Amino acid sequence: MLPDLESLYRDLHQHPELGFQETRTSAALADRLKALGYEVSTGVGKTGIVALLKNGSGPTAMLRTELDALPVAEKTGVPFASTATSRNAAGQSVPVMHACGHDLHMTAWSGTAAWMAAHRDRWRGTLMLVGQPAEEGGGGATAMLRDGLFTRFPKPDFVIGLHDDDTLPSGTIGYHAGFFRAQSISPTITLYGRGGHGAMPYNTVDPVVMAARTVLALQTIVSRENNPMDPVVVTIGSIHGGTQGNVIPDEVKLELSVRTFTDQVRARVLAAIERIVNAEATAAGAPRKPSIALPASSTNAVYNDPALTARLAGALKTALGSERVVEMPAKMTSEDFSEYGRAGVPAVLLHVGAVSAEKLAEATRSGVPVPAPHSPEWLPDLRPTLTGAIEGEVSALLTLLAW
Numbered sequence: 001m002l003p004d005l006e007s008l009y010r011d012l013h014q015h016p017e018l019g020f021q022e023t024r025t026s027a028a029l030a031d032r033l034k035a036l037g038y039e040v041s042t043g044v045g046k047t048g049i050v051a052l053l054k055n056g057s058g059p060t061a062m063l064r065t066e067l068d069a070l071p072v073a074e075k076t077g078v079p080f081a082s083t084a085t086s087r088n089a090a091g092q093s094v095p096v097m098h099a100c101g102h103d104l105h106m107t108a109w110s111g112t113a114a115w116m117a118a119h120r121d122r123w124r125g126t127l128m129l130v131g132q133p134a135e136e137g138g139g140g141a142t143a144m145l146r147d148g149l150f151t152r153f154p155k156p157d158f159v160i161g162l163h164d165d166d167t168l169p170s171g172t173i174g175y176h177a178g179f180f181r182a183q184s185i186s187p188t189i190t191l192y193g194r195g196g197h198g199a200m201p202y203n204t205v206d207p208v209v210m211a212a213r214t215v216l217a218l219q220t221i222v223s224r225e226n227n228p229m230d231p232v233v234v235t236i237g238s239i240h241g242g243t244q245g246n247v248i249p250d251e252v253k254l255e256l257s258v259r260t261f262t263d264q265v266r267a268r269v270l271a272a273i274e275r276i277v278n279a280e281a282t283a284a285g286a287p288r289k290p291s292i293a294l295p296a297s298s299t300n301a302v303y304n305d306p307a308l309t310a311r312l313a314g315a316l317k318t319a320l321g322s323e324r325v326v327e328m329p330a331k332m333t334s335e336d337f338s339e340y341g342r343a344g345v346p347a348v349l350l351h352v353g354a355v356s357a358e359k360l361a362e363a364t365r366s367g368v369p370v371p372a373p374h375s376p377e378w379l380p381d382l383r384p385t386l387t388g389a390i391e392g393e394v395s396a397l398l399t400l401l402a403w
Contacts, residue, residue, distance in 0.1 A: 005111050005386060008032075010080040012103040016069030016096045018086050019134030020143075022047045025067050025106070029131055032110055036117040038129065041153070045144030049131035050153050053117060058125025061400040062156035062345075063393060064337065065102070065109035066135035072099040075376040100136065100373040101164035101354065104380050108162065108352075108389035115394050123401035128156050137186070139297050141339035150343055158308060158400045159340040159347040162389055166372040167328070168353025169360060170381040171388025173316055174328035175350055177309040181302035182231070182259040183266055184334035188293045189214070189254040189277055192286055198246035208241055210284040211252040214277055215239070218256075221272045232269055233259040233332045259332045261301050270294075300338040305346040312348055312396050319395035324388070333373075350396070352389045354380035 008028075017025050026047050034040045038051035047067065071088055073095035074081045084096040098104075109129065116127055130149070134140030150156075168174050191214065193207030215236050226232045234256065241252030256273070260266040274292055281290050316325040328351060341347035355370050359381075363370045371377035380386075 001111050001114060002383065002387070005107050006382065008110060009103055009107040009382065009386070012106055013098050014080050014082055014084075016082050016084055016098045016103070017067070018071065018088060018096055019068040019136055019138030019140060020046050021086060022067040022133050026131060026133075029106060029110065033113055033129065036114055038113065038117070044149060045133060045140060045147045047133040048140065048144045048147075049129070050149065051113070051129040052153065053127040055120045055126070056124045058401060059157040060126040060128055060154045061397055062128040062130055062159045062340070063109060063112065063397065064130045064132055064159065064161045064340070065105045066140070067106065067131050067133050068102060068136050068138065068140070069096050070099045070136055070374060071095065072097040072374070072376050074099070076379045078379060097376065099375060099378050101378065101380055102135070104164055104354070104382070104386060104389065105162065106131070108386055108393060111386070111390040112393040112397070115390065116397060123398055124403055125401040126154055127397065127401065128154060135336055137299070139336065141336040142297065145339060145343055150345070156345055159345050160312070160393070160396050160400075161337045161349045162393055163335065163349060163351050164354040164373065164380050164385060164389075165351040166355055166370055166378075167360075168326070168351060168355070169357040170353050170355060170384035171324065172353035173320065173325045173350055173388065173392045174353065175304070175309055175313045175316075175325070175348070176328050176330055177304050177306040179261050179301050180304045180330050180349060181335045181338070182233070182261055182332045183299060183301045185258050185266065185270070185298035186295055187256045187258065187270070187273065189256065190291045191252045191254070191277070191281060192288045192290065193248070193250055193252075193284070194287055195248050195250040198248055201248060204248045205285050205287060206248050207252040207286075208249065210280060210286065211239060211241065211254060213284070214254065214280045217276045217280055218273060221269055221276070225272055226265070226269070230265045231259075231261060231332060232265060233257070234269065234273070259334065299334040299336050300342060302335050302338040302349050303341055304348045305341065308346045308348050312350070312399060315399035316392060316395050320391055350392060352385060352392060354385040356381045
């Protein structure tokens with residue numbers, strides 16, 4: 001299957017689409033699954049796919065992939081690099097790239113779908129393949145669940161997913177029981193000053209300086225206020241203010257990403273952010289209190305069901321060899337795969353290594369990390385990663401849908 005799948009991968013890579021805009025992607029995958037004999041429903045959760053393959057009595061196992069890409073300008077330099085642009089939710093024109101490997105996930109998912117359809121003598125039950133939109137902060141899992149994913153369609157007995165990884169050698173399967181991927185919430189802070197001429201800062205309250213002091217002060221939440229045994233990340237990923245160098249603006253906006261594993265730690269961190277932001281504004285003599293806006297929704301922590309994780313890890317080691325299946329640490333990255341477990345189904349998110357062992361060894365030697373997901377240079381080591389992903393998914397599904 002590899003030549004066909006590699007062609008699919010290149011096509012998906014060249015034609016990325018942002019969350020809830022994945023119409024071309026969804027149609028291409030739906031057509032493939034229909035040709036394999038799956039019962040396919042589209043438009044679930046706006047642009048999602050649900051494909052069912054019933055093969056006698058038995059459990060229902062769900063395999064999820066993500067459809068969406070990121071607003072990132074690709075810098076991999078490969079001949080099939082994305083040059084796509086799109087409009088984001090704010091109406092801005094942005095570059096688009098599969099910078100998180102969802103193109104590889106979809107390709108492996110398609111290969112697994114084909115293998116399972118061709119080998120129905122090896123399993124019994126119902127295979128439920130889900131193509132989820134808007135994983136990248138867009139609430140795609142929630143949208144599909146609200147649209148009846150577990151009521152209009154069979155509620156699965158198990159849910160699995162697989163994500164590419166920059167810390168494991170290509171084709172290696174990683175697992176972790178319990179909390180695996182962090183909660184994520186993205187506050188937006190607006191600091192208000194009093195603008196004026198850049199030559200007369202004494203007549204202003206400069207929100208740029210206020211923002212700079214705030215950014216530095218926020219770093220002390222992790223370094224001085226948090227127990228290091230309760231992991232926290234506070235990142236200021238976006239800062240905007242002003243129009244040109246000789247004009248002091250009236251306001252500056254900061255966009256943050258806060259990662260924790262528990263509700264209690266998140267509440268404490270958000271309270272610290274509010275306290276620090278307000279204090280810096282007061283210290284600067286701001287004319288009004290800053291605004292701190294929280295999003296309508298946030299991403300919950302991924303919790304891998306321990307019993308299911310142990311079952312799959314044992315089966316994968318038997319099928320692929322213990323050297324290719326390894327326990328890995330938890331990560332502070334987030335994933336709305338969490339919502340399927342929160343809906344009451346035992347769920348496990350696995351990882352597949354996507355970087356050659358040689359590159360990982362060189363990164364260890366030099367101290368310079370390899371590109372990671374969300375980087376404009378992220379590009380999985382295709383053939384071994386794709387092969388490992390399909391082998392891992394098939395082995396897991398055969399375990400869950402055993403005779």
